[in-house]
Every structure is written in C-alpha cells, then in structure tokens.
Amino acid sequence: MKWNKYTLKTTTEATDFVSGIMIELGINGIQIEDNLQITQEEKEKMFIDYLPDLPEDDGVAYISFYTEENADDENDENLLESLREKLKEANGFINIGEGSIEKSTTEDVDWVNNWKKYFKSFTVGDFYIKPTWESVDEKCSHMQMIEIDPGTAFGTGKHETTQLCINQLTKYIKAGDEVLDLGCGSGILSIVAKKLGAGHVDMTDIDQAAIDAVYDNFKVNKIPMDDVEVILGNVLDDEKMQQKFENKKYDVVVANILADVIIPIAGIVDRFLKDGGIFISSGIIYMKEEAVKEAVENNRGLKLTDVVKQGDWRAVMAEKR
Template identity: 70%
Template sequence: MKWNKYTLKTTTEAIDYISGLMIELGIDGIQIEDNVPLSEEDKKAMFIDYLPTLPKDDGTAYISFYTEEDNDDEALLHKVREKLKEASSFINVGEGTIEKDITEDIDWVNNWKQFFKAFTVGEFYIKPTWEEIDEAHKDMKMIEIDPGTAFGTGKHETTQLCINQLIKYVKPGDIVLDLGCGSGILSIVAKKLEAGKMAMTDIDPAAITASKENFQVNHIAMDDIDLYDGNIIDDEELQKKVGFNKYDVVVANILADVIIPISAIVDKFLKKGGIFISSGIIYMKEEDVVDAIKKNHKLKFMETVNQGDWRAIMAQKILD
C-alpha cells in the first residue's frame, strides 16, 4: 500500500506546539526531523551507544504525517494551514510550507514501539504492555499502557505534570472527571489513587476504545466509570449527561486553545472547593490560560507548575 507523505517545514521552537495541533486535528502519527543534538537522557532511552554526527542546528525542523494514497486531504491541509496562520502570531513557525510525496507501506503500528520505554512519575511505574516488569520498581504503583499510534504514552511532560497534580489532589473516594481522556492514563492514575466514581470524555471515539482496553489491561473494573464521546464545550446535552456540581477533581490535558474555553464552563461540573487541573499548555500560552481562569468568577487561580516548556495550571471552585 502507498501513502501520501506531507512534510511541513517549520522551526525547532514550534515543534511541540505544532505537534499538539496536529493531534488535535486528528492526525494519528507524526515524524519529526531536526538537527538538535540528542541529550544523554535520550541516548539512554533509545539505547544508542554513539551519538550521531549532525549538521549544525540552524533552528529548522520538519514535521511529516501520512494519509492513505486515495484520501482527499484538501480539507485537512486547509485546517493545518489555518492553525499555522493563527500560531504565527505568537510563535515562530518558520516557512510553514507543506510538500507532498508518495511513500511505500511501512509497519507504522509497531516501529514506534522501540522508543517507548518504562519510566516513573512520583509513586507510579509506567510501562508498555510488551515490556517485562523491572524488579527494581515492583513495589511501586504499576500502570501498563498500550497507547497505539493515536494516543500518547504518558511520558510527555504535560502528562507527567498532570500525574503529579493528581497525586497531590485526589483523595480516596473522590469523584473525578477526565476531559480529553486519550489513552485513559490519567483516569487509571486516579483509580490507582483510590478515586471513586469517574467520568471520561473525548472528541475521538477511538479514545473511548483505547481507554477501555487500557483499563482492562490494568485489571480495573469500569462499573463506576462513565465514558462519553463528544465535545464537552459545545454539546449542552453531553454536559448534562456528565453532570453538574458533582466532581471533586476535573483534569484536562489537552492544549491551551482548548483549555481556555473549558475554563469558562468547568465550574459547572465542580463541587464547591473542587480542583481543576489543566495541562498541555506551552509556556507562551500560560498567561492566556491564567487570564481565562480569572475571568470565570466562580474559580480561584491557585498555582502554576512547570516542566520544560510546558505548564500545568490549577484552580479551585470558590466556596461562597
């Protein structure tokens, strides 16, 4: 089978943000090329003995994605270009040109797995389903995850930020809402922290399937978990199904441009005193998210925590 390969010329500065945009647009997998030297941590994670010699890094990067050869991709490419135009107002996206090529079939489903290795966050040991348990971590809370090609492994800074905040705020028996659940890893973390009833939403039906599969792998029953496919921001019927004034914790690891409109409505779902954990926020969007939270007079901004270029921002529903 042949595939369309679209390659976007951009900058290393914009890689993380544009990658997030592509995921938001439903692009299942991307390939990133740049000349940024690998760190020692990267070297260890990829089991590379010798770092490759790269040309001088001039800040240029390429992000490629693939579609089936007979796809009509004009609508998707238009959305990508529109998102790039919006992003160019606050980040250097470089040339922003997109070139098309045709490539032969590759085992995308399995090739990426060589880069997903076990890691720890706080009290959690997170490993891919196909990797053996490391005896050194056998006494930690273990999560097995098989994200497939469409959802994150949990190793990204934004997910780690959320996990650490869930550890901080979730108490046994808490009712938790996971907005944009993806692979379900944050909900699994909440359950491992002894959360009670839960609800999970995502705009992608495949996320619901992936979440169910990952709960099953981790031997967690879903009897007290509701899963919803839909857009919580615009769908008032979905909002009613999710339920109002009932959640102790709401977590959303998406993107700043989605967190901002969520901030205007998240108080509907929270109990008084409930905590809103938001992540997926690139550093240059931090102020915008904080402003959005402060505009909702039923929320009180609490704190921002950092990891690399990413931010998690916490707020609390006002008690009065």
C-alpha cells in the same frame, strides 16, 4: 491491507518543491524523512511524547507515498514516469539530488506499531509506567505499576504535560473522589486516579480511537469499569453533556489538552465542580500561560491556586469558590 510504498531520494532543499509536484500529480499522504533539526518555534507548537534524537543533517531527504498493492501496476508505472519527467525538468533550477525511487510493500499494522520502539518504561512519583509489550523492570517492582498501550490514541504518559497532571492528581485525589477526565486520550490519567483511590470516574474524548484504547488499558490494568463511564463527544459543543456533568458535580476535573481548548473550558468548568473542587489543566505551552490564567480569573466561580512548570509546559490549577 497491503500497500506499495515508493520512496524518492532527494535533497532537503527540494522537499517542498518535490512535494508540490507530487500533489499536482494527485499523490496524497506524503511522508518526508530528513535530519533537519527541529527549531524552538516548531517545538513549541508540538504536543507529542517524543522528539527524535537526530544525527547531523547531511542534506539528504526521502519522500514516500503509497498506492494499493492490488491496484493496476500500469497506473503506478505511468505515475512514476510522470514524476520522473517532472523531476528532470525541475533539476534544471533546483537540486533534486539522486532522484532514485525505490519500491517496497508495507501493511497498515506497520504504521500502527513502528512508533513503539520509542516508548520505554519510566517513573513519575510513585508510579512505574510501562508499555504492555515490555517486561517489568525488577528495580521498579515495589512501585504502583500502570501498563499502557495507546494504540492510535494520544497518551503514553511520557510527555511533560501528562507528568504534570499525574503529580497534581497525586496531590489532590482523595479516596472516593468523583473525577472527570476531559480529553482522556489513552485513559492514563483516569487509571492514575483509580489507582489513587478515586470513586466514580467519567471520561470524554472526541476520538473513537481514544475510547477504544481506554477500554483496553483499563482491562490490562485489571481495573473494573463498574463505576467508570466513557463518553464520545466534545463538552464544549454538547449541551446535554454539559448538563449531565453539571448535575453530577466532581471533586476533581482534569484536562490535559491544549491551551486553546482549555481556555474555553475554563469558562464553564466551575459548573461541573463541587464547592472546593479542583480543576487541573495542562497541555499549556509557556507562551500561553498568561492567557489560561486570565481565562481562569475571568470565571468568577474559580479561584486560581497554583501554576506548576516542567520544561516549556505548564499546569494551571484552580478551585471552585
């Protein structure tokens, strides 16, 4: 589907105010581009694969919004005229900047694919992980290769939390192990598990986009799914899912999500583990480390065994008593 994209050139100090004006006019889906540096506090709240390397802030910001290309042009013009009038009024007490509005067209496919320029191949332990659209680096041809196209699902593997999990899976997975991947995203951790010799693998995610990505990524890595099950749903809310996993029992359960989700999972995950089974959890910012450790220690069926650090992120491991 094609869209009209309108981009307003303004100032960083005016972005909040101008965004408010746009919302008042019924504009949704606002996109802000500026060179404001991300604060440490903001970084700690994020859970993304890449932070952009921004140039020095020049005080300029761009705010974009979209309308359907086939929509009535007169409606767009009326909207733009109302926006211009509001900006004129606001410029009397806040620096709006240039205030020019440029029009262009874009497609849905652009939004899906534009981020790909930031995803480059990398290595973790013995694994060489590369995007499907990039050619193989011959220097890494001796390594175990994993190809990933996350689509709109989370998980290229580049983020510290995923790398922590990959290293722990390498440490704990044994041939034939039964593995449960909670919050599987693109499926990269389950692919790693299979490459390490895992037997049956069950995977869950609350996002259909993740489920779709899993099938695509297993296919591109030529891994059969005869002994793989992918389930859409939330293990914390779905008692039938909990019962299924409890009846089955796993050698390894891995959850690379966020601390606020891992904490309640830690209260029930022992039910899914075989005796001596390992729970690998990551997605834990350093400020939440103690809370996750406390949740693990409060579950009498678990024994806290290790905490591994990478940058600001932590992986917490526990064993089924």
